[in-house]
Amino acid sequence: MMSNLFSIFDPSTNLFNMPINWFSTILGIMFLPFMYWLNPNRHFYFWNFIINKLHNEFKILLKNNYFKGSTLIFISLFSFVLFNNFLGLFPYIFTSTSHLNLTLSMSMPLWLSFMIYGWINNSQHMFIHMIPQGTPSILMPFMVLIETISNLIRPGTLAVRLTANMIAGHLLMTLLSSTGSNLSYLFLMMLILIQILLLILEFAVSIIQAYVITILSTLYSSEVN
Template sequence: MMANLFSSFDPTTNLLSLNWMSALLGLLFVPSMFWLIPSRPVVLWNNINEILHSEFKVLIGNSKIKGSTLIFVSLFSMIMLNNVLGLFPYIFTSTSHMVMTLSLSLPLWVSFMLYGWTNNTTHMLAHLVPQGTPGVLMPFMVCIETISNLIRPGTLAVRLAANMIAGHLLMTLLGNTGPSLSLSLLVILVTGQIMLLTLESAVAVIQSYVFAVLSTLY
């Protein structure tokens, strides 16, 4: 309890001398990057984001739209996080279901189609007929390109879901045979499971990158 008004200026008023902690309150309003040394994982993640930003910037090719790569970097991060978490036991792999993957691919495809046909109609029409196509085949090529364009969100969703299901299903089937095997075969099975888990970790990262890259190309 303060004896008088000027006790608030006494650093030894409290038992634990916490008055000096008020000098750190300003750090709450300053971004941590200006006063906190980033850890190695943070530095690694920032480098990955910068590499992805440069990759997507080249793929998009439109420098007039600022921040257009942010949605694809965020998409990559979200899918990769869900894929990697799905490798842990008793964690639901949401990206192995079409409800999740189609919810990601369909809105992106629809928005890109609306933006492309609204602002670059001539360019979108030119894509329906590949360069050098004979005049006789042009009507067929328009039909083929239209169908391939319409099924793109479905193929994008199926690709991600199928790759996630295949690896998890194989690991589950191999794991269920463990109790009935001998000790020597069990060692081989565990070694194979570790190798398969390493492969699935790589697939989790690769598929998230493929999904984000194909979203930009579509």
């Protein structure tokens, strides 16, 4: 019986007295296709199809900011988050994206680089963006304050959104599974069915959240120019 429900998200949990949990973040490399095969397999074609679709969509979102290779960072971000979310669905594999120290480490440098680039190269545009067109003069100071706060909390909202969605599903599955030992055979079968449905939902959430954090990062980058 666990002493704390959130201990399933504790990075200090170890295996054979070795704290190797965070090494699960690099297990996603195993899912990357083998680029140097003479005859590419279906896995390669499927992943190449996803990358091309993402590239075309990000190129449209970036608009004037697009240049050759600019979508690579967002495709890499999508791949990294997707693999870590997906690996967290397997038993005894640490879900690194359920921790703010990882999600903030991804969102904060992206947001900071966008802000630095925007204020250095397009400072006039950044000032104009603070006040929407048609704002009454009396409301302009409040709009500047609101827009400043909304810009400052963007990396936090990106990180918390991903972390909260990962934690919520895992906590729900853990709470339901902890009651299995006290249930009868009939209710146990119902619990297994519910857990399977929740696992399918978590699989969809792992894909959607990777897509959402990447799309929002792309939209934030397109606003600085």
